[in-house]
Amino acid sequence: MLTIESTQPLKIDNCSQEEIINYFQNSWQIEDILFKSLIENETFYLNPDPLRNALIFYLGHSAVFYINKFVNVGLLDKDKRINSEYEIMFEIGVDPETPEELEEATSKRKWPHVEEVWQYRDKAYQVILDVIKNMPLNLPIHQNHPLWSLMMSIEHQRIHIETSSMLFRQLPTDKLKRPQYWQYAPSNSNFPDNEMILVSGGMITLGKAEDFPTYGWDSEYGTLQIEVKQFLASKYMITNGEFLEFVKDGGYENQEYWDKESWDWKQQYQVKQPKFWIPEDESYQYRTIFEEIDLPLDFPVEVNHYEAMAYCHWKGKGMRLMTEAEWNLAAYGAGTNGNSPEQYNIGNYNLNFKFGSPSPVGELATAESPSGLYDLRGNVWEWIKDEFKPLPGFKTHHLYRRLRRRCHRRLRRCGGRSSGQRRPSARRRRHP
Template sequence: MVITDNLLSSLLQTRAHSEEICAPLQTEDYVVQPIVDVSPPKWHLGHTTWFFEEFILTKFKIDYKRFHDDFAYVFNSYYESIGKRVIRTNRGNLSRPTVSEVYDYRDYVTNNLQSLLEEIDNKEIRSLVEIGIHHEKQHQELLLTDIKFILGNNPLLPKYNDTFDENPKKEISSLYHTMNEGLYEIGYKGDNFCYDNELGIHKVFLEKYSIAESLVTNKEYLEFIEDKGYKNSLLWHAEAWDWISTEYIKTPLYWHKIDEEYQQYTLTGVKRLDLDAPVTHISYYEAFAYAQWKGERLPTEFEWEAAEQFFDWGSRWEWTESSYLPYPNYTKAPGALGEYNGKFMVNQKVLRGGSVATPRNHTRPTYRNFFHPQLRWQFNGLRLAKNK
């Protein structure tokens, strides 16, 4: 069927793209885990493969034999109901299975998925494959940001490649768009793929507000630094002040002051700081403090969604002032897949938009990303809002 043909094409393209991302790496790069939030590239490749094997092949392919009996233990991430797993902090200890074995595992599972889709036209299988595709796309974004952290914390600051453009040129505008008070409908309304955390279409009442057309730039953020923004406790949440004091945070991640000039580590190596580029690799704490310094604020995720048609988004995940919570009438998926989003709806902030690391066809105005407020290894930025 056409639907299956399109799905198979998307599956094969997605599986190939993960390997294209890893193509510039040396074998030694595949195993490094500098911090708990960063997983080794080899683990990403194995985990996304395990997802298809666990949730599709073992359930729907007749006489399917797992590639390796221990791989479910090695590559399960957080699915408690599936079984035991290697704890997150120990992923960097996995010198085995080898990189070569992981690529063999990928080939084995991809080939079995292809034959399954060619043999059976089943709505449930198609739905699960689509989830698996978008799950792997999420990990492609994580692969790039994790690779950047791995290389960017190597004392040699090696390049990833010579072509990845972190700062595509965009027009900078000082314009703010005014949104009238009223009821706005929030949530995904289409017929294509979305995650369950985008569902539960509902209305929210918003007071009149204005929202910036452009993201905050490096030049603007540098003014905050030079005005001793990181030393002014009045701008920060108490928890944030403890964080910057304990961790000695003085600039966004990957900024280096060399010969009295700020430079930035990028995937193409160390470059002079591009003052016109949107600031990136900042935490929610830093985004909030900058907004306080400007006498403005971060938009809520609902304000962002209501106004998204007025600005060009997608070069940075944008911090919002909203906590990551379920929408009205939100329902978790049954079984283990119900652990995908719902179990994380506590102590996290919502980000909207997308980033230069986000794969094509993987973001939309209703997409809700979420991270803990101190995390900044993703391409995180900010857009300002103000009342009226």
């Protein structure tokens, strides 16, 4: 079966120029494939999520990010900029609290023609490729190395492949077409019994080693040792089938399962089921990125933090989300923090576009962690209990300083299926 393939992450202490070029080209190609799934130019001017920019912003954003970072570190002279207007317009995204705030921030912005942004991308691609070919490759590529800007730009682009796909998922289905070879995981419509597994306690270390041989975001670094007590956790991620029981039991109508903030959110947006469930008669359809299909009961449910917490309260008996420390213990075992290179056996998990969708929980026998829990790496992101806080020793990287914002975030763990890494960089900030 032909599929879209994603190149494995670079080892920045031992990579060749050819490997860097391949990794860059693969990232660029996948983003191209995704955006070319939009059928009409007019679609690029829609913002399917009321808290995000129009889609045309994301068409230009990744390319501009490369160019601006190259200028920042001297890999590209300022007079070699491609389009200074674009390199301001498409540089920094938005993170509003309300749609009204977004409207106020962008109401005077006039987007260029789609064809012109594609032309900019083509020019940027060639500039980036020329920089890679002409830059001396002195290994390792560390945080103060000029090519760190390239590694940052590639990983940033891969993040946006995933986040853009979630925006596409909110478009009407007649606005896009599934690309050739974009394969969904098969579902057998039955979901497994989800027994509780005892996870033995132990000492774990949070934080990515400074000399770890893959790229890391600044929020990954620092060190914190934590003693974790034993705990019980579900063998599998919560499935659509399990969450359907919560919905049918009136979970979205019972205020006792929701705190004030989450109930206010639910009431404001009139939420009655997970975002990508579409009511149909007495059942639900499921929105993939490109189409509507029958609800795959064995796929992990995709909800926000509010909904995840409400489900835990509905289950009762002290049910809650795992902490970051517990998650790391379950994923890797005591005495580790996921920093061993042998942890990155990508083929064992729903990573790197093994599928272009979530996959049934526990379907991949190789996705079992040492604790006996499944899918802690790959498949979908998982919510955990902790709020986002920097680790001791954290330092903001100078190339990312302008993009930091003061904001309240929850932590999610586990690498997305479009990325090759399940890494401590899962310590990324996301909306609840």
